[in-house]
Structure formats: structure tokens, C-alpha cells
Amino acid sequence: MPILGKTRKEVIKEFRTAELMGAARKVFAEKGFHASTVDDIATAAGVSKGTVYLYYKSKQDIYWAALKHGLTELHAEIQARLASEEAPENKIRAFIEIKIQYFEADRDFFRIYFSELGSGFTHPDQMPHYIEEMYLEQARTLEAVLQRGIQCGAIREIRTDTAAVAISDLIRGIIVQRVLGWSKKDVESDINFVIDLVWRGIAA
Amino acid sequence: MPILGKTRKEVIKEFRTAELMGAARKVFAEKGFHASTVDDIATAAGVSKGTVYLYYKSKQDIYWAALKHGLTELHAEIQARLASEEAPENKIRAFIEIKIQYFEADRDFFRIYFSELGSGFTHPDQMPHYIEEMYLEQARTLEAVLQRGIQCGAIREIRTDTAAVAISDLIRGIIVQRVLGWSKKDVESDINFVIDLVWRGIAA
Amino acid sequence: MPILGKTRKEVIKEFRTAELMGAARKVFAEKGFHASTVDDIATAAGVSKGTVYLYYKSKQDIYWAALKHGLTELHAEIQARLASEEAPENKIRAFIEIKIQYFEADRDFFRIYFSELGSGFTHPDQMPHYIEEMYLEQARTLEAVLQRGIQCGAIREIRTDTAAVAISDLIRGIIVQRVLGWSKKDVESDINFVIDLVWRGIAA
Amino acid sequence: MPILGKTRKEVIKEFRTAELMGAARKVFAEKGFHASTVDDIATAAGVSKGTVYLYYKSKQDIYWAALKHGLTELHAEIQARLASEEAPENKIRAFIEIKIQYFEADRDFFRIYFSELGSGFTHPDQMPHYIEEMYLEQARTLEAVLQRGIQCGAIREIRTDTAAVAISDLIRGIIVQRVLGWSKKDVESDINFVIDLVWRGIAA
DNA sequence: TATGAATGAGCTTTCATTCAT
DNA sequence: GATGAATGAAAGCTCATTCAT
Numbered sequence: 064m065p066i067l068g069k070t071r072k073e074v075i076k077e078f079r080t081a082e083l084m085g086a087a088r089k090v091f092a093e094k095g096f097h098a099s100t101v102d103d104i105a106t107a108a109g110v111s112k113g114t115v116y117l118y119y120k121s122k123q124d125i126y127w128a129a130l131k132h133g134l135t136e137l138h139a140e141i142q143a144r145l146a147s148e149e150a151p152e153n154k155i156r157a158f159i160e161i162k163i164q165y166f167e168a169d170r171d172f173f174r175i176y177f178s179e180l181g182s183g184f185t186h187p188d189q190m191p192h193y194i195e196e197m198y199l200e201q202a203r204t205l206e207a208v209l210q211r212g213i214q215c216g217a218i219r220e221i222r223t224d225t226a227a228v229a230i231s232d233l234i235r236g237i238i239v240q241r242v243l244g245w246s247k248k249d250v251e252s253d254i255n256f257v258i259d260l261v262w263r264g265i266a267a
Numbered sequence: 268m269p270i271l272g273k274t275r276k277e278v279i280k281e282f283r284t285a286e287l288m289g290a291a292r293k294v295f296a297e298k299g300f301h302a303s304t305v306d307d308i309a310t311a312a313g314v315s316k317g318t319v320y321l322y323y324k325s326k327q328d329i330y331w332a333a334l335k336h337g338l339t340e341l342h343a344e345i346q347a348r349l350a351s352e353e354a355p356e357n358k359i360r361a362f363i364e365i366k367i368q369y370f371e372a373d374r375d376f377f378r379i380y381f382s383e384l385g386s387g388f389t390h391p392d393q394m395p396h397y398i399e400e401m402y403l404e405q406a407r408t409l410e411a412v413l414q415r416g417i418q419c420g421a422i423r424e425i426r427t428d429t430a431a432v433a434i435s436d437l438i439r440g441i442i443v444q445r446v447l448g449w450s451k452k453d454v455e456s457d458i459n460f461v462i463d464l465v466w467r468g469i470a471a
Numbered sequence: 472m473p474i475l476g477k478t479r480k481e482v483i484k485e486f487r488t489a490e491l492m493g494a495a496r497k498v499f500a501e502k503g504f505h506a507s508t509v510d511d512i513a514t515a516a517g518v519s520k521g522t523v524y525l526y527y528k529s530k531q532d533i534y535w536a537a538l539k540h541g542l543t544e545l546h547a548e549i550q551a552r553l554a555s556e557e558a559p560e561n562k563i564r565a566f567i568e569i570k571i572q573y574f575e576a577d578r579d580f581f582r583i584y585f586s587e588l589g590s591g592f593t594h595p596d597q598m599p600h601y602i603e604e605m606y607l608e609q610a611r612t613l614e615a616v617l618q619r620g621i622q623c624g625a626i627r628e629i630r631t632d633t634a635a636v637a638i639s640d641l642i643r644g645i646i647v648q649r650v651l652g653w654s655k656k657d658v659e660s661d662i663n664f665v666i667d668l669v670w671r672g673i674a675a
Numbered sequence: 676m677p678i679l680g681k682t683r684k685e686v687i688k689e690f691r692t693a694e695l696m697g698a699a700r701k702v703f704a705e706k707g708f709h710a711s712t713v714d715d716i717a718t719a720a721g722v723s724k725g726t727v728y729l730y731y732k733s734k735q736d737i738y739w740a741a742l743k744h745g746l747t748e749l750h751a752e753i754q755a756r757l758a759s760e761e762a763p764e765n766k767i768r769a770f771i772e773i774k775i776q777y778f779e780a781d782r783d784f785f786r787i788y789f790s791e792l793g794s795g796f797t798h799p800d801q802m803p804h805y806i807e808e809m810y811l812e813q814a815r816t817l818e819a820v821l822q823r824g825i826q827c828g829a830i831r832e833i834r835t836d837t838a839a840v841a842i843s844d845l846i847r848g849i850i851v852q853r854v855l856g857w858s859k860k861d862v863e864s865d866i867n868f869v870i871d872l873v874w875r876g877i878a879a
Numbered sequence: 880t881a882t883g884a885a886t887g888a889g890c891t892t893t894c895a896t897t898c899a900t
Numbered sequence: 901g902a903t904g905a906a907t908g909a910a911a912g913c914t915c916a917t918t919c920a921t
Binding site: 684687 | 901903
């Protein structure tokens with residue numbers, strides 16, 4: 064008996080899946096991947112260890128799922144926001160703003176996102192292709208904006224691919240400083256700092 | 268009977284210690300900390316597992332030692348190079364150059380350095396204090412240069428602490444792209460890109 | 472759904488716990504603590520190594536549990552039997568009888584009990600306090616009987632604390648001889664020997 | 676060039692052997708057999724680990740040697756003292772006195788002696804035959820005295836073998852109490868306690 | 880579907896013993 | 901003879917994963 068295209072089973076499944084991922088995010092963020100045990104996650108989710116395996120096929124799988132979930136959401140927010148801006152300068156500002164704000168609001172996800180950079184980069188082959196793709200997609204989105212900016216003369220001639228990654232690096236760096244408590248400024252101030260630095264660096 | 272201030276024993280000890288660390292660096296770089304086993308390191312060094320424990324008291328100990336070793340060397344190179352430059356602009360250029368070149372030349376170390384950023388940041392308390400200190404020392408060195416630049420009017424008024432970290436982030440980002448094979452340009456080109464971006468961002 | 476105050480889980484847990492302890496007792500008795508491996512115990516219990524750790528948190532823990540188990544049982548039997556006797560002479564006789572018979576019937580436990588005396592005595596600090604307490608409790612029980620015997624004139628004035636320990640030493644000595652096969656006499660004969668010796672030594 | 680029947684080499688060998696055993700006794704007494712490492716012993720003796728193996732063929736071997744050394748000395752003192760007494764009562768008194776005093780004076784040896792009883796008894800097959808023999812020899816010595824006492828009417832008809840062991844058990848028990856600090860009395864008092872108890876128990 | 884007991888491979892670490900110097 | 905670096909066999913313990921209930 065499908066309801067709105069989904070059977071009752073599927074609804075329950077989705078519910079449990081989301082619940083588990085929520086628990087997993089907290090645990091992974093706090094302890095990191097290796098120090099987290101499947102039991103930790105199960106306990107945090109209020110289910111038994113065996114149940115975890117009904118919804119995810121391995122501990123690593125939960126991790127990728129958590130990463131994917133955040134990246135998807137972040138990507139959606141970026142797209143929505145960029146669509147509402149016209150000028151390249153505003154789009155870039157929006158990109159920077161939205162990312163910093165997203166990570167600021169969900170530090171658990173940032174911890175996962177960030178620590179994955181380390182190991183995922185050390186062993187790119189172990190990372191599912193779609194995760195790498197999502198990282199790259201973000202860069203490409205930004206790169207497209209940069210290219211348009213160059214076309215319309217707002218941005219000087221630069222290597223857009225490298226510049227796009229560089230901007231992401233700056234953003235990540237700021238969040239790290241915030242999460243580590245090195246930055247005592249308010250978010251707006253940090254956002255402006257990045258935007259200012261970037262714009263001076265790339266403006267025509 | 269000491270020779271040149273070192274006994275035979277000390278020479279052997281240093282030799283083995285270095286040899287083991289060399290092996291450890293390769294293994295850690297390739298597999299990351301958790302996936303590396305002490306046996307891997309021992310095998311790579313051509314000794315037995317027990318021997319490893321004659322020179323390092325734990326697997327984690329080897330890791331910190333490897334990290335410390337690279338950071339020390341990098342720090343020394345930076346200091347030497349900065350000392351030979353006068354103008355803030357040249358010092359900053361030198362800083363960027365030397366770091367990129369150092370990591371370019373020793374990618375194994377970079378992998379360790381970089382992946383440690385992830386976990387060390389997730390669990391700062393597990394990292395020996397001297398390691399954190401070495402990371403910060405680098406930032407402080409750069410910050411001092413920025414401050415002098417501001418004093419002599421070459422650099423505009425900016426938050427030097429944040430800017431220093433931002434520059435390091437850009438550098439790290441470029442290396443990641445190189446190591447991952449995303450950047451096909453030659454090192455010089457990448458170095459110039461960063462220097463250009465940075466200088467525009469901070470110049471008066 | 473609890474049955475008779477115990478859930479299914481608890482029943483299984485108790486069953487396994489007892490089963491494991493039985494295996495552990497055999498292994499420890501045969502090989503001693505150090506020569507016994509957790510794998511030995513697991514194999515003897517017909518389970519895998521990991522299972523052992525579901526019920527006991529360490530090898531040492533199993534050992535203390537085995538010791539405690541026997542001491543508790545022995546203590547209960549002594550109390551029950553002493554309660555059914557009135558005259559100090561009969562109580563002392565009962566004490567000697569019950570201990571010798573208990574150890575005679577459970578030589579595995581005696582081996583554990585006895586070998587623990589050695590190491591527990593060499594490093595008293597590593598022994599859980601409750602184990603030491605149980606050893607002392609036995610001595611105190613006997614001492615109380617001796618004191619009553621003195622009060623009622625059946626036993627001469629002696630140092631009851633030392634005498635109590637001395638009686639326990641004699642009992643232990645007899646068991647050792649039996650277990651080592653040095654004594655070819657039947658149990659009754661050995662019991663009478665000890666009782667006779669003790670009574671002559673302490674009677675008024 | 677043999678001197679007094681011994682070559683220089685042999686003298687040195689004996690010296691080192693004794694020196695090592697002294698160190699071993701201290702270490703074994705303090706930590707017990709298993710917790711003691713060969714390195715502990717070597718360090719305590721001021722030599723290197725390898726040297727230990729020039730004089731003893733294994734860690735266990737040192738242990739047996741330490742045990743044998745003490746037993747031999749104790750045996751000699753007992754023989755000498757018994758020879759100087761005539762009456763069975765005095766011989767028994769002397770036996771008890773000398774053992775308690777010997778152990779009182781050399782608690783390190785007692786710890787080894789005592790803890791060995793535990794494991795040596797649990798695994799009699801692992802104990803060298805000569806060690807068991809030395810234990811038995813002591814009992815036999817005492818038994819002979821008891822038999823003579825019975826012959827001359829000073830001691831009642833008892834099982835001399837069991838009585839001999841029982842007396843040893845009482846002695847051991849007293850020492851344990853002293854070493855553990857349970858007995859606050861002076862040695863003389865404890866000696867008299869045992870002698871009194873024994874004599875009442877066995878006197879005709 | 881949910882459970883959690885059971886598994887066992889695999890990890891780090893220790894240390895008695897050997898042997899080239 | 902003396903050394904101590906090197907060995908490698910074990911051992912205790914963990915935890916991702918499975919599966920009978």
C-alpha cells in the first residue's frame with residue numbers, strides 16, 4: 064500500500080536511517096572515525112548494534128552517508144543562494160557567506176568534513192567516487208562564477224580552477240580557527256575578512 | 268671512547284632511529300596512522316617488530332617524532348631563508364616559496380602533516396603540546412613579518428593573526444592540489460599564483 | 472518478560488558466567504595464573520576468546536571471581552556448620568572438618584586458593600580488598616570461637632589471633648600433603664590428626 | 676694455574692654467580708618471579724643482560740639457584756644446631772628457633788621460598804627434583820627427631836611424617852604473619868608460642 | 880524488524896634468549 | 901668475558917560484523 068509513492072516500510076526505513084545518521088554524526092564529530100565504535104553509534108541512537116547493520120552495511124558506510132548528507136544539504140543551500148544573486152561579486156560573497164554560516168551552524172558536520180579531508184586525501188582510492196565528485200562539484204560551481212566574472216570584466220584573468228580551490232581553502236581555514244577558538248571575532252567579521260581578501264586578490 | 272662527541276652506541280642509536288623514522292614516514296604517508304601497523308614499519312625498515320620498540324616507546328610516539336622531525340626541519344629552513352631577506356614583500360614571498368618547495372620535495376611528510384591537521388584538530392588534547400606549539404610558531408613567524416610590513420607601510424592594516432593563518436591555508440591548499448594531481452602546472456607557476464593572490468590581498 | 476525475577480538475558484548471562492568460571496577454575500588450577508592464557512580458558516569453556524571478555528573484563532578479573540566464588544561458598548558452609556554446634560570443642564572440630572572436606576572435594580579451588588596465598592602475599596596491594604577481607608573473615612570466625620572457649624574455661628589462655636591462624640596453617644598443610652599425594656591416609660584420619668593436635672595444643 | 680683447587684677463572688665465575696644471585700634474590704623477593712625481568716636482575720647486579728646468561732642458563736634457573744642456595748644454608752644451620760642438642764625436646768625447640776630466626780633474618784629468601792610453595796606445588800613436575808628433595812629432607816630431619824623422641828618416651832605415639840610437616844606449617848604460618856605485619860610480638864614470643872603449641876600437641 | 884551474544888582476526892606491546900662485536 | 905642490539909613468539913584485549921532467536 065504505497066502512500067505518496069512510498070510504502071510504510073520505506074518511511075520507517077528512512078526515519079531510522081536518518082535517526083542513526085544523526086547519532087553517528089554526533090559520535091563521529093566528537094571522537095573521530097577510528098575512535099568511534101559501532102556500539103557508540105547504536106547507543107547514541109538508542110538501538111542495538113545489530114540494528115545499525117540493518118540500515119548501513121558497515122561503519123565506513125555510515126561515515127560516507129553522513130558526509131554525503133551534509134555535502135548535499137550544503138550544495139543545495141549554495142545553489143539556492145547563488146541563484147538569487149546576479150553580479151559575480153555578489154555570488155562570490157554569497158558563496159563565502161553561506162559556507163561559513165553553514166559550518167558555523169553545524170560544527171559536527173564540519174568536524175567530519177574536515178577530518179575526512181585528511182584521510183580521504185591520503186587514500187583517495189578508498190573514498191567513494193561520489194564523495195570526491197561532490198567536493199569537486201562545489202569547486203566547479205565557484206569556478207563557473209569566476210569565469211563569468213572574468214567574461215564580464217569584474218574579475219581579472221586568473222586560473223579559475225586554482226582560484227576556486229583557494230577560496231575554499233580560505234573558507235575552511237577560517238572555520239578551523241573559529242572551531243578551535245582561535246578566532247574571537249563574530250562570524251560577520253570573519254566573513255568580511257575572507258570576502259575582502261578574496262576580492263582584492265581576484266578583482267580586475 | 269667517544270669519537271667526535273658521540274659514542275659508538277649513540278651513533279648506532281641515531282642511525283637506527285633515523286632509519287626507522289624514514290620507514291615510518293613512508294608507511295604513515297601511504298596508509299595513514301591507523302591503517303599502518305608497527306609490523307609494516309618494522310618490515311619497511313628491515314628489522315623485526317621488537318626492534319622498533321627499542322627506539323620508540325609506542326606507535327604513536329613514532330608518529331609524533333616523524334611530525335616533529337619535519338616541522339623542525341621546515342622551521343629551520345624558513346628561518347634561514349627569512350633571515351636572508353629584508354623587505355616584507357620578499358620575506359612573504361620567501362615564506363610561501365620555501366613551504367611549497369619543502370612539501371613538494373617531501374610529499375610523505377606533507378601527507379603526515381596534513382592528515383594530522385584533521386585528527387589533531389578534532390582531538391587537540393591528544394596531541395603533544397610541543398607539536399601544537401610548532402604549528403603555532405610558524406603562524407607567529409609569518410605574523411611578525413606582516414606586522415613589520417604594516418609598520419613600514421608596505422602592507423595595509425589587516426588582522427595579522429587571521430591573515431597569517433589564511434596564507435598558510437592557501438599554501439596548504441595548493442600542495443593538496445599538487446599532491447592529488449589536480450594541478451598540472453609547474454611548481455613555480457603555483458608559487459607565483461599564491462604570491463600574487465596574497466600580495467594583492469594584503470598590499471597597501 | 473521476567474520469569475521468576477530473572478529475564479532471559481540474565482539467565483543466559485549467569486549460565487555463561489558460571490560456565491566460564493568453571494572452565495577458568497580448571498585451567499587456573501592446572502597451570503596457575505600466569506601460564507594460563509585467556510585462550511586456554513575460552514577453549515576449555517567451548518567459546519571463543521572474545522566471548523570471555525563479554526563476561527569478565529580481564530584475565531585477572533576471572534581469577535578474582537573464581538577465588539571469591541570458592542571463598543564465599545566455603546564461608547557459607549562454615550557458618551552453617553558452626554551454627555549447628557554449641558560447645559567450642561565441637562565448633563573447632565567442625566571448622567577443621569568442613570575446611571578439609573571442602574578442599575578435598577574441590578581440589579581445583581584449593582590450588583587456586585593456595586597459589587594465590589603466595590603471590591597475594593608477595594604483593595598484597597594488587598589483591599582486591601574484598602578478597603583479603605574474606606581471608607581475614609575466616610580467621611576472625613575461628614578466633615571468636617577460641618575466645619568463647621577461653622571464657623567458658625574449655626581452652627587455656629592463649630593468643631587467639633595467632634592460634635586461629637596457626638590452626639588454618641595446619642589445615643592448609645594437611646591438604647597440601649593430600650593433594651601432593653604425600654598423605655596416603657583417608658580423610659577422616661587426617662582430620663582426626665589435626666583435631667587431636669590442635670586440641671592438645673589449646674585445651675585448658 | 677689452579678690455586679687451592681680453583682683456577683682464577685673459577686673464582687671469578689663463583690664471584691659473579693653469587694653477585695648475580697644476590698641481585699636476583701632482591702628482585703624476585705620484591706616483585707615475584709613473573710613480574711621480575713632478566714633486565715631487572717642484570718641492572719640490580721650492575722651487569723648487562725647478556726652477562727646473566729653467561730652464569731645462568733635461564734631466568735628460571737636463577738630462581739631455582741636462589742631457592743637452592745637458601746635451602747642449603749638453612750639446612751646446614753639446622754644440622755649444626757641439632758647436632759649440638761641431645762634431648763628430643765631441645766632438638767625440636769632448636770629446629771623451630773633456627774627456622775624462624777633464619778627466615779626472620781632473610782625475608783627476601785622467605786618470600787621466594789614461600790611463593791614457590793604455591794606454584795611449585797601447583798606444578799610439581801616443573802620443579803627440579805633436587806628442590807623437592809631439599810624440602811623433603813627438612814621434613815625427614817625433623818621426623819627422625821620425632822621418632823627418637825617416641826622411642827625414648829618423650830613424645831607420644833603419633834604419625835611422625837604428618838607431624839613433621841605440620842610443625843613446618845606452623846613455622847611458616849608464623850613467619851607469614853610476621854612478614855605481613857600481622858604479628859606485633861617480638862620473635863622470641865612467637866617462637867615460644869609455636870614451641871609451646873607443638874610440645875603440648877606431641878608430648879607424651 | 881530488532882536484538883545482542885558470539886566470533887576471531889588483528890592490533891600493540893613485552894621480554895626471555897641469542898649472538899656478533 | 902662482557903655487551904646490548906636484535907629477535908620473534910606470545911599474550912591480552914578490541915571491535916566490526918554476523919546470525920540465531
